[in-house]
Amino acid sequence: MAKNDLQGTLDLLVLKTLSQKGECHGYGIVLHIQQASDDLLRVEEGSLYPALHRMEQRGWISSDWALTETKRKAKYYKLTSAGRKKLVEVEKDFEHLVKGVRAILRYA
């Protein structure tokens, strides 16, 4: 049984975003998820930050302050090597979940 839940899904989305975009701030992650999913997925902006801080504590991502293109100070996150490993793991878990759910939906 693949372990997965909603929070896990948010982690997956954040980690995947960071692996695709390299360095990114919280707002950028929200925008990316929205755009990349063709507006299908909208991350609740408030709940993103506790997740980011939690992942940072666990050592999956690291952060640093930097300037945006519009010269605004923002906190940029990027994947650590532990984060990259974690990403592979959660991606696999998610595939399992999707497969399982789909099997149930097709069951007639």
Add this chain to the structure above:
Amino acid sequence: MSMFRRIFNLFSRSHMEREIDAELRSHIEMRIEDNIASGMSPDEARRDAHLRFGNLISTKEHVTHADATLTLYSIWLDIRFGRRQLRKNFGFSCTAILVLSLGMCASVALFAFVDAVLIRPLPYQSSSRLVALFESTPLGSRFHLSYLDYLDWKKQNKVFESLEAYDKVYFALNTATETQLVDGATVSAGFFRTLGVTPVIGRDFREGEDTPSVPRTVMLSYAAWQSRYGGRQDVLERTLTIEGVPYVVIGVLPREFHFAPAGPAEFWTSLHESSNPNNRGNHGLLAIARLKNNVSVESAASDMTSITQQLAKQYPDSDEGRGATVLPLTEVIVGRLRPVLWLLLCGATLLLLIACVNVSGLILVRSENRRHETAVRAALGASRMRLIRQFATEGVILAAAGSLLGISATYGAISLLLQLVPVNMLREMPYLQHLGLTPHVLLFAALVGLVMATLFSLTPILCLSLSDMRAGLVESGRSGAKTAWKHLGANLVVLELCTAMVLLAGAGLLGKSFYRLLHADIGIEPDHLAMMRLRAPHSRYPKDEQIVALAQRFMDEAGRLPGVQSVAVAHQIPAADIAGGNTTFEIIGRPQHGSTNESSGRQVSANYFNTMQARLARGRYFAQTDDASKSRVMIVNQAFARKFFPGEDAIGKHIRYDASTPPIEIVGIVNDIKEGPLDTEVQPVLYTPFSQEPDNAFYVILRTAHAPQELLQPLERTAHSIDPNILTFGPETMDDRISHLQSTYLHRSSACLIGGFAGAALLLGVVGLYGVIAYSVSQRTKEIGVRMALGAQRHAVYRLILKEAGRLAAIGISTGILCSVATASLIRNLLFGTQPWDAATLAGVSILLATAALLASYIPARRAASVNPVEALRAE
């Protein structure tokens, strides 16, 4: 990097929060910018951004929670809260911390001694391979060996890498101005190489440097180098005059080097024994050896036994009946202290146990009283984990404060304990110089602290989980938890009383055996005796007559000192750490069958026994006329008569040392005098007149009508007025001599320390009992009020409370008696003239403890009996 920054920011929470705030705000700002860019009005853009983001404050809190570094911050808050709680209950905290530091201090200080003496290895290379060798005789196992036996042992053994001899001596050091008596040792050439000690400057003795023909050389101890020669390098090659003979300084020993069997020796010379074959019976050396790899002490001992058996056959005159004793060197150096130190450490640990139990009890009462607070906090949303953490923090703070205070007190306790050790004993125990708060000791203290912290965190948690928290909200709820607590508290008190009983019984037994020791019949009257040892230099008094004349002159002059009633001289005097001074002899007219007879020998002047006030059993004492011109006579002790002439009359019998000496007639039998330690059996002793067998080192003994201390200085002055070249050794009174004996000291110190622990334990145990009873009374005030309202008399209330206390005390004391008998049998070897189950002692301490317990419970019982029923019921 960011983690560092966070930890750095840990103690300014506002900084932390500002950072989170800035991050969230920048998100909202970016959304507003994008909104404006897509055509919204600024107001609309701001509204939309906030809407999408949700509740900023609650998000911020969620983020803060996710930050693990902030957990540290909340622990800091816990500590602050705990500290405030403890300060609010100042009395409780002070008591708990003091009690803990008392237990900590006692156990850590004792551990420091155990560490310095028993755990720390001796300062030699692989010291576990080192053994000490002695000759065994029919009298015992640890006697000196002769130089020739040493050479044979060294040559013939197959079990030792090396075997070296040494002896502790006093040297007369001739300086430009005076002749000084110094501590010294004389060793064979390979002695320091066997120990694995190399000099800090200069060189070691060379192989063969310990033969008579080679020029004399000496090595200095580090202390002697520093104090006498100012640590100068040019001390090497300097010539010293020792015993009138020039010695060249060749090296200085390392600072940390010590060798307790040689005492605090400052000058180490090489042996210069002659290998004259007639000297085989001349026993004056001790030996050490390094075991070969894979050779055990036992197999070394069996090899040595076969060698000594061979030697006994070869030289029956001198070596008959003599064997070899092989013991680990550590056993010889610290063996005597081991049981005493373990005993004291156990005592201190028991005290620590009582202290911990006592504080646990206090914590229980307190968490009981905080039940309401706990319930309110739980109701307001504190998780169980959160409450547990709070209690645990308080426990840890208590343990930490108690430990810190205890460790600082230990520092003082160690130096206090050291000051209680007599100076001359301290000199014999050089390993104590490293006593202190070493890493070992600190580690031990940390472990004790950790155990305490765990215990005090667990106690309230146990209490917390025993109870249903909601029940705590009901103010005077009579929940099951209370009975549960009462059981636990009562059990703790029983444990305390039981431990206190064990300590008290131990102290009682040790105290009694110390009393017995001091009042044991030693065969003489030790009060009003003063004495001094002196040594006349060989060069000035080469002839026996000169020494006899000197001794006589000394006795005459000392006899004129004020208050002196009688004066005597003796080669050796009673109450010594080791009896020693042995001699072999044969009984004339009795066939020599195999084993030789051995006895201690003492040369004493005619009025020795009168001065000592010994008791003559039969026959006569020596007379002034028993001098070198008359036939030889001797007096023996009863042990001698019993052993060698059982069922016969010893008086009139003749013995001789060997075929070359004249026969000696036994003319008297004296009651046994304790020549050795007070706690050992008296061995056979023979006394001969000093004037028939004089020696240039002897003791002068004075019996005085006044305080003997007054005579000590005049004695020394008298000696130097007769001849300034006479060396005098520490004058002392007989009472001091007895109380400075190692065995006396060990008995006294263990009795005193265990007594101290027992006193503290008694106090703590009784306070614990008081606490439990007082708490129980406070809980039962209402019940008592009802009882009194219904007609119960005051004495009935007394009975109610005292019955409860009496039950606890009875259980504690009776289990304590059982435990004490069991533990006392473990210390049987440390007792003198006292049985482990000594009924009087057990009964005495039980009564003491019971009385103290009764007093402790009387106070709360009185309070209970004075409850005003009207008030008690109105308080409902």
